[in-house]
Amino acid sequence: MTHLGYRLALTLDYPSGKYTGTVEVSLPGPVDTLRLNAAGIRPLGASAAGSPVPLLEEAATETWTLGPFPGSASTVSVRFQGEVNVSGLGGFYRSRHGEGILFTTHLAPTNARSLFPCLDDPKERATVELEITTPAGPEVIFNTPLLQAREEGDRVTRRFAPTPPWPPTSSTSGWGFDRYTEQEGKVTVTCLTPPGRGTEGRWAVENARKVLRGYADYYGQPYPLEKLDLVSVQDFGMGAMENWGAITFREEYLLANASTPARLKQRIAEVVAHEIAHQWFGNLVTMARWEDIWLNESFATFVSYRLVDRLYPAWDLLGEFLSVETGGAL
Ligand SMILES: [Zn+2]
Incomplete structure (x- = not known):
């Protein structure tokens, strides 16, 4: 199966959130044209095999049609510019972070197209290689581990390992993350928190390790990446x-300290287990169409209840499943 590949280079300004980008798309064999999704970003031009390529922007269908390409082209580069969303919690957006701010992404279901031009459809699995240049200071967290950080003057360019083939991608960057890290076999599990609150990630990380072990056993497949970051985002539209x-994660579903009520700690364990279930069912295997998201969610919900019930029998989670989830489904 041929996957598209995106080499994405972004130059991001702080604190304005303005950015320019280039995405180099590997073409899926000899094609005359390529239609990408794009919304809320501006095209600056396209080229292939060293020659400019026509780009037709259609706002109504949120598409940019590229081509025709020179016969020898195996990739096409598209330059664009965009801006971090400061008035909502979708796409590439700004959140509070302790006393400061961070920029984060919420790209499902169809907001990847507002970050960069791409085939924004779950059946179009693709690898992403991110290179991002920011002023020195903010950290950048991506789906995959950092390969290299290069300083030039007052700027830093970071290059991350390629993602496995999967559509939306995720990036969070900001100042002064604190961390709580533990190792689970080959996987580094880290909770990233606002400044001064690293130890509040301990409960989530301990539970993440337990469920990583449980799912590897249940699915018969180890967790496929080298690291798992649990990132606390203060302004977040969903639970996680x-x-x-x-x-x-929304902060309240991730961070716990000595005064966190037992019921909320239980909720954190449930949300962590639910999201980690999706690392296999949802990410490693993805439904072809967003219309089938119910399958994704219902399976992750069921399997996470089962596992947390086994880890903490005293919570009687399967009893709760019957009253909370089954009642809602009927
Ligand atoms: Zn879910």
Whole structure:
């Protein structure tokens, strides 16, 4: 099976959130044209095999049609510019972070197209190689591990390992993350918190390790990436989002300290287990169409209840499953 590949280079300004980007798309064999999804970003031009390529922007269908290409082209490069969303919690957006801010992404179901031009459809699995240049200072977290950081003057360019083939990608960047890290076999599990709150990630990380072991056993497949980051985002529209290798959480569903009520700690364990279930069912295997998201969600919900029930029998989670989830489904 041929997957598209995106080499994505972004130059991001702080604190304005303005960015320019180039995406080099590997063409899936000899094609005359390529239609990508794009919305809310501006095209600056396209080229292939060293020659400019026509680009037709259609706002109504949120597409950019590229081509025709020179016969020898195996990739096409598209330049564009965009801006971090400061008025909502979707796409590439700004959140509070302790006393400061961070920029994060929430790209499901169809917001990847507002970050960069791409085939924004779950059946179009693709690898992403990210290179991002920012002013020195903010950290950048991506789905995959950092390969290299290069300083030039007051800027840093970071290059990350290629993602496995999967459509939406995830990136969070900001100042002053604190971390709580433990190792689970070959997987480094890290909770990233606002400044000064690293130890509040301990409960989530301990539970993440337990469920990683449980699912590897249940699915018969080890967790496929080298790291799993659990990222606390203060302003977040959902409870959490299962971005592969860099799950984002609403702060209250991730961080716990000595005064966190037992019921909320239980909820954190459940949400962590649910999102990690998706690392296999949802990410490693994905439904072809967003219309089938019910399958994704219902299976992750069921399997995470089962596992957490086995880990903490005193919570009687399967009893809760019957009253909370089954009642809602009927
Ligand atoms: Zn889910």
